[in-house]
Amino acid sequence: MIKVMIFIDGSWLYRSTPALGARNGRPDYRIDYGKLPKVLAGEVAKAVGLPVLDVDVVRTTLFASKPVNFQLKDEDLVAKQTSFFNMLAEDYHYETEIYDINFRGGRVKPEFGKDEAFRPTEKCVDVALASSMLYFAAIPYSYDIALTVIGDRDYLPALRMVRRLGRRVAIATVDDNCAREYKDPVDRQGLRDFDVIFLGNLLDELELVYEPQWQKCESDLHEGESLVLDSYRPRKGERFFCDVCRRKFREQKDLAMEEAGLYEGSYPVSPDADANGDMNADPGLGREDDDAQPMGQIYSGVVKHLVEGKTYGFLAAEDGEDYFFHATDLARPLVWNDMRIGMRLDFDVKKRPSEDRAGAAFNLRLHGSM
DSSP, X not given: OEEEEEEEEHHHHHHHHHHHHHHTTOTTOOBXXXXXXXXXXXXXXXXXXXXXXXXXXXXEEEEEEEEEEEOGGGHHHHHHHHHHHHHHXXXXXXXXXXXXXXXXXXXXXXXXXXXXXXXXXXXXXXXXXXXXXXXXXXXTTSOSEEEEEOOOGGGHHHHHHHHHTTOEEEEEEOGGGSOHHHHOTTOTTOOOSSOOEEGGGGHHXXXXXXXXXXXXXXXXXXXXXXXXXEOOOOOTTOOOOOHHHHHHHHHHHHHHHHHTTOTTSOOOOOTTSOTTOOTTSOTTOOOSOOOOOBTTSOEEEEEEEEOTTSSEEEEEETTSOEEEEEGGGBOTTOOGGGOOTTOEEEEEEEEOOBTTBOEEEEEEEETTOO
């Protein structure tokens, strides 16, 4: 039995997928991450001349980043990223190492025709992947082959060192979006033990395909026949809502956020903040701390204040900071009527606090539930 660990540069793979599809005449191509480990294991089995059942994928880890401290206009985009990372862990049992990128109140997706004076750079992902690969290489019997899904040349030293530690290395990449050293047929850099696995040769095996099927919409807003034909696949434990109800929900949320004056990023100050706090201060500046924080860190706090007659409130985090949250930031199965002063919750950070302003939380769930 051959033990394989898969190390995926998720940020690079996400950026490379459009080019992968476009080159092959499939501009809307998407990778099925549930299939990815199995397909790559099959390629390794061919390379070592063994049946695929003799290749044991002992761990698959994806390294990537996610925005924090961003404008609320981009919250749906970031929520989708967070949901994707959660899906990898919950549905496909990936290990995920996700690192924050501080946008300092800016747009994650810049508006057309507007230049951003500040564009943050991703930190830690390359180093985290290389460190993990080397760490496990130094542990006896942890793996025989490191299967890397990468393209950046930053990994060259780590790959050479893994091989010096007696492990074998396989590289899966995208032909038009990888360092030339990986494609060198002679492998002058001494980076790998097998021919390169080009994902462009595995498009059919890796494609994410959603066939429409009849599903029951569970929204209270739904009108008419509850069974609808839809290609959306809800995650484990997720309730299904049809396109029409999702759009209605989005409209309701927009109205609620505008009512609270939140879309410009002007979060309310916590009720316990200094009364002389500058309400016109730029909420995007936040702290000057740009150090990346791993998503593995759990943020916890208790419900501190619920605004009467409204659907938003504040959390008091364990670090002493206050975080604003809205009813739409609650993760299932929590609903607004569940909220009580003193309730202990875990959450993700959407925007970090500044000196005189609360931060913003999302993906609120009962403490210890994830």
